[in-house]
Amino acid sequence: MTEQTAQRRVRLSKSKYQTGLQCPLRLWFSVHERELADPLSYSSKRRFERGSEIGVLAQGLWPDGVTIEATHLQPLDALEQTREALAAGAPALFEAAFEHEDVFVRVDALERLADGRWRMVEVKSSTKMKDEHVTDIAVQKWVLEGAGLEIASAELMHLDNTYVWDGTRDADGRPVYDLARLFAAEDATALAEAYQPQVAETAAALLAMLHGAERPEAAIGSRCTTPYDCDFRGTCHSCLPEQYPVTLLPFVTGDQLDALIAAGVLDIRDIPDTFRLQARQVERIRPMLTGEPEVLRDPRSEFARWRFPLLFLDFEDFQPALPLYPGTRPYQYAIPFQYSLHVLHADGRLEQRGYLHTGSDDPRPEWIAHLLADLGDTGTIVHYSHHESTVIGKVADACPEHAEALLALRPRMADLEKVVAACIGHPGFIGRTSMKQVLPALAGEDGPTYHGKRIANGEDATTYYHDAVTGFLSPEDAAAVFADLEAYCAVDTLGMVEVYRALAGVREAGGRLVLA
Template identity: 25%
Template sequence: MFDQKSTPITKSQYLQYLRCNNAFHLVKDGIVPKPSSASYGGYLEWGDFLKLCRDQFSDATSIDKTLEKEESFQKTEKLILEKKSIFHAHLRFKEFVSTVEYLEYDNEREGWILWDFRPIGSIKQDIMRSLYFHKQVAEGMSLNILGYKLIRIQTKYIYPGGPIQPEDYLLIEDITPRMESELGTRADEWNQFQEELERTKGQTVLYSFLDSKPSCRSLKTCLSPIHCAKGKENAKEIFDFRDSSELAKQWFALGYESYESVPDSELTPIQKIQKQAHITGDIYFDRKSFETYLSNVTKSVAFLDFESINPYLPLYPQTRPFQHVPYLYSLHIWDRENDTLIHKTYLHKDLETDPRVPVMAQLQKDLPPGITVFSFNDFFEKLIIQEAAEAYPEFLEFWERVKSMFIDLAMPFKKLWIYHPGQNGKASLKEILPCFSTESHGGLSIREGQDANYQYLRLIKKQVTAEEKKRVLEDLIAYCKLDSYGLFLIYRMLQERLSVI
């Protein structure tokens, strides 16, 4: 029977344990709050995806999400006794509780099939672990589990327009053979979990960043360094070393707690650059590499940034699930000889229509031919234009003209041709910009691309008031504008260094 006095252990807690048992205990014992698992925009599409999945089954009963927990458990138990297939089934055994997307009864074989619905393109390990958790709870309730099935997204699906056809969009898989092949691994994980619960029952948990297995790779991602690395919680900076991975953990075990403390003999050339910059406070600059890197740059240059949505339920014909569809760009054009900077932007405000043609048509007009185009991680910008040209051949000539003109402004920072101690090992635009200018994304309402994606999707889904829509559109333009302006500031800084060093 379920112990009402104990704290229920959920699937998410089990998955947390498999990532880090320190974190599992910290959350379970209420020492730190549960980490947020919310992702931008997911709930905006989940309902429609869930309906497509559920429509595959004609004879099933759904547990209403508005019911109290105890009522949900009782209703599930009643339906199980009646051998009914159940959406959102609530299971419990001892201190474990589990919610299964679909619990299907197989009349012929007199047993149950566990289903999971996931808006993803590939089968990840957490899915297998989740299904194994459901299996343990269900079998604890004496249910005969026959197999495991998954509904996910067919990533090669190309949306033709009109209502999405589930038979083309959804991929329904029987993953019982894979589960059976992995049962040994899953059983070992479960047994270790049981041993951990037994070992710590009524005991004080001793937290250790080093001894806990599995555990965080980095003290910077640790849920509570004050518990897991007591007295050394400020040793995070050794985890800022580029490409350190498990090495940083070994350094921590040896007692190294700062950049200065790690011997040069332990470091790669790039890590030595970082160490020296942090000791001296000076910016590292590899003039020779930059002279080669910028040797073919035109006198006038452009700085381009796109914002896009990548819904898993395609909105526009000839797009795939998760494909990035541009709705906004910001373009700064700098004439270095005259030191003039021009800004051009386009935001697609007609939320009922496909933004690709208007975006590309305007960009084609705004971007002067034959000039260097800088983007940050330019693979994204080039992919946006290439996919638009493949869908709309009228832009193929434009794509052929511009693709060789791109230069990735992220490359020098990734390769450490330049390094500012304030970067703390990072190479993102958000981290770099405040180090080399007075500008920062910190004062904006929208501060990252994921949020921009989410906000525009909210507009499309009509999740905003008219007043809020106006504000969101303005915020999107401001965010994208700072990204391309930031590229200009960084490039100008590089040119100034080349001219004076």
């Protein structure tokens, strides 16, 4: 066996073990047919990278720790470097490598205790322990014990969202966090030991599958998004019809989806009458069956209560995992950095205003000042979903000096999504009421669109914004992102105007209400 072949021998890593638990076919693809994977979005890539950065930050809790430098492509080198660090008496190791029965793990942090045993720590960027973390930790503990280490405790270290950053920075202006308070460790030893007896058998079965000649079979269904979004859905889900795939059944539960797919139902319109659906599901799929839009209630009676000018408002906000602004916490909800406002006057004139904070300081003070000035004190504030009202409440809590003015906006607010949900059924909605679904159905191809834009959803908006204001992007790239953000947010509010106009245009025809 050559050196390169030995490095590449099929092993089961802790992440591959998790992948195999989710779906054996996903594991097979990820090892043998990686080229079938869906393209990784910018947001997904940055999410992984930020998770790794948080792992590196946690290493500061062990100032004398030794990092095993070999990459994931050099498992034998990593094992050798780990043996050397252990023999040299390193008090703590980062990315230490161990192997047992062809299961190979890298441990985020391994601390040598005074009695010769070890504290094993898995670092996650979440704020609490999840079920999938327990199996992850159990696999590592099983491997380390198989390799001869005595594990005193197996812990999950995650971000503590009660920690408030005081704003301390180093000489280069980078945030300095109190790591002992930024991170919280939870003992997962007992939970891991309860799962551990299953590891050997499960790992052996997954390895046998990987060493076999046959690609395993797996039905699509709830497993494709639980506990993680699978990156091979582009391949497996190509069997689904494009227009009304059963995976988009409104309010679908995992059990419903698995039962429908097991029965061979791939199209929402083919769901048999005998299949048990919730009343709200029946109502939402009816337009898909008839192919006709429905006006369930007259939206004009709701609009009659609204006062011009109509102020169509949309926010963008983010929740940085690591606090960026003094006085904020990990994943602080919510820090708005942008809004777009389309103002529709009674005479039909339409104006657009907005604000985007492009500095690296806390966006909220400027955002509040611009927002209050732009909204004035007359007119109905039209938003889409409860999000804007919730954000106003959160910002009022965080900035009590502006609370009265912010909370005074709420009685003027009206939720257009609620009107859509109560009044309109449409085959193009596919049972949903989000702006991304409703706008193209009501405004058609000539309406404002998110299609083909670099920033086309909320996750893209927050990811790019974070990278633009933290200096991750060059000034030129950041400027381009700011321009894209302004265009993206404006589509949301112009889209709301179009949706409002479509609903306001409801008329009587043949004794019933129809969309114009």
